[in-house]
Amino acid sequence: MVGIITYGAYIPRFRIKVEEIARVWGANAAEITGGLGVLEKAVPDYDENTATFSVEAARSALRRRPIDVADIKAVYVGSESHPYAVKPTAVTVGEAIGATPVMTAADYEFACKAGTAAIQTAMGLVSSGMMKYAVAIGADTAQGAPGDALEYTAAAGGAAYVIGNDDPIAVINETCSFTSDTPDFWRREGEDYPRHGGRFSGDPGYFKHTLGAAKLMMELRGTKPSDYTHAVFHQPNAKFPQKASQMLGFTKDQIKAGLLAPTLGNTYSGAVPLGLAAVLDVAKPGDRIFVTSYGSGAGSDAFDITVTDAILDKIDRSQGPSVEQMLSTKKYLDYAVYARHKGKIRM
Structure with a gap:
C-alpha cells in the first residue's frame, strides 16, 4: 500500500x-x-x-x-x-x-x-x-x-x-524502468546550455524508451490501455506524448488532463510530476493512472497508480492552488x- x-x-x-x-x-x-x-x-x-x-x-x-x-x-x-x-x-x-x-x-x-x-x-x-x-x-x-x-x-x-x-x-501498484546508454542530449561541466542530437531525440531516444517502459509495465500488470482512466507521458513538446500514447493505444481523453505542454512548455524533471499533479487535481476514487517519464541519456520510469477513497477525506485539494x-x-x-x-x- x-x-x-x-x-x-x-x-x-x-x-x-x-x-x-x-x-x-x-x-x-x-x-x-x-x-x-x-x-x-x-x-x-x-x-x-x-x-x-x-x-x-x-x-x-x-x-x-x-x-x-x-x-x-x-x-x-x-x-x-x-x-x-x-x-x-x-x-x-x-x-x-x-x-x-x-x-x-x-x-x-x-x-x-x-x-x-x-x-x-x-x-x-x-x-x-x-x-x-x-x-x-x-x-x-x-x-x-x-x-x-x-x-x-x-x-x-x-x-x-x-x-x-x-x-x-x-496507491502505486507497480513501477519499472527501461534504460540504455543513448546520448541524445547532454551538457558538459561548465557549459551554460545543453546540446542535443536533433532527430535522435525522438528515436532511438524518446520513443524507444517510453514505449519500452510502458509495454513492460502493462506486461507486468497484465493490463491494457483501456484499463486506465488517465495516462501521463513525458512532454518535451505536445506532439511526442500524443504520438506515443496513440502508438500504445491510449485515447485523447485519457491524456487530456495531464497534457500541459501546449500552455506550459517542457519543465524537464517537472514535466511528468506536474502532469500527474494535474490529474490528481481532478481524480476520483477508483481512477487508474498510467504514468511514463523519459530522461535523455536515456531512460523511462513507468508507474501503475490507483486513486483511493482517501483523496476525498484525507486531503484538502483546495488548500493548494491547482x-x-x-x-x-x-x-x-x-x-x-x-x-x-x-x-x-x-x-
Whole structure:
C-alpha cells in the first residue's frame, strides 16, 4: 500500500509566447508552433530557481494534508538545473519544511526523469520500513541556448510528492524502468546550455524508451490501455506524448488532463510530476493512472497508480492552488525581459 500521501505543485506566473521567440530569431512562428504543439511556456522570476520551486511545491503538499514533519526522513530533489554545482538543493527544502536535522537528503539528476527516479527511491525506503514518509520532487528551470530549438519549449516549474503507506490518496501498484546508454542530449561541466542530437531525440531516444517502459509495465500488470482512466507521458513538446500514447493505444481523453505542454512548455524533471499533479487535481476514487517519464541519456520510469477513497477525506485539494489555476494566472514578457529573467543577459 505504498503510495502518495499528499502532493503539491508550483508554476511561475510569467510566460513568453513561442511567436515572440520566433520573432526575435526570424523564424516561422506558425511552423514552429504547429510542429511542437506549444503556444507558450512558463518563465521563472528573477529570484526563482529549482530550490524555490521545490520549497513552494513541498509546502503546498503539506498545506493540503498536514502531517508530522518529524516523520519525514528523506528529501530527494530531481532536476538538471540545481542552483549550485556543489551544494544540495534537497537540504534547503528539508530545512524550509522543518524536516531537518534527522533526515537523509540528496539531489538526483537523470535529465527529465530525475523526479520520477526520486519517487522510486522514496517508495523503496518506505516499503522497506526504514521510514514513514519520504519527499520526492521533480523541478527545473529548463535551459535552452538562444536561438536553439530547445528555447521554444524549455520552461519552469515542478511538483512534490510525499510518499508513505498511511492511508495514501493514490496507491502505486507497480513501477519499472527501461534504460540504455543513448546520448541524445547532454551538457558538459561548465557549459551554460545543453546540446542535443536533433532527430535522435525522438528515436532511438524518446520513443524507444517510453514505449519500452510502458509495454513492460502493462506486461507486468497484465493490463491494457483501456484499463486506465488517465495516462501521463513525458512532454518535451505536445506532439511526442500524443504520438506515443496513440502508438500504445491510449485515447485523447485519457491524456487530456495531464497534457500541459501546449500552455506550459517542457519543465524537464517537472514535466511528468506536474502532469500527474494535474490529474490528481481532478481524480476520483477508483481512477487508474498510467504514468511514463523519459530522461535523455536515456531512460523511462513507468508507474501503475490507483486513486483511493482517501483523496476525498484525507486531503484538502483546495488548500493548494491547482495546476489549472496556476496555468491560468500569467503575465506575458517580451523577449528582452524574458532574457533577463533567464539570465541570458548578464551584467
